[in-house]
Amino acid sequence: GAVVSQHPSWVICKSGTSVKIECRSLDFQATTMFWYRQFPKQSLMLMATSNEGSKATYEQGVEKDKFLINHASLTLSTLTVTSAHPEDSSFYICSSKGPPGAGANVLTFGAGSRLTVL
């Protein structure tokens, strides 16, 4: 089946540093990827929609300068948390529409990345 690979699966960093999370579609082209944030015992919150070759569309309240999203190819999107602070600690999940044939608006998810900022 279709696979979206996300790494690192967990990362610990110091406050003020930047962290990059990668999301790759391994066996299909992902023109659009979505980045979610999940708080403990809460739902997934859509942060932004990433389109290949263009700027990401951020949801209201999400700081685009803090959460930099790049989608330079049809198989790779990256989320960079810049100048991370403890309140940025969370579980970040990427997903892609598809694969082709899966049906309208079906998403394929990465396994998520847990970020802890000390």
Added chain:
Amino acid sequence: GNSVTQMEGPVTLSEEAFLTINCTYTATGYPSLFWYVQYPGEGLQLLLKATKADDKGSNKGFEATYRKETTSFHLEKGSVQVSDSAVYFCALSDGALNTGGFKTIFGAGTRLFVKA
């Protein structure tokens, strides 16, 4: 705006028990409805879906019927197994990808524990 409300967990059942996880939604237009499941240590994966009113989605013994009159999409399984222990997310999606209006909104998730 669109929203999804699902029953709080955790839900604890014995093996072979009947499962219902309630899900209701608020949406303009005619969204597609989904159940995604997240097994321990894994990413979310599609369990089943329904794209229009009265459609029934089914997979792995689970089923859910798109009820427009009650704006509901309850998940059911007649006999659960220990391997069904996971977090279940109800979701809706509206719009079409090529118009840029594609968004998926999730409920808070319901954790299911099945005891042997």
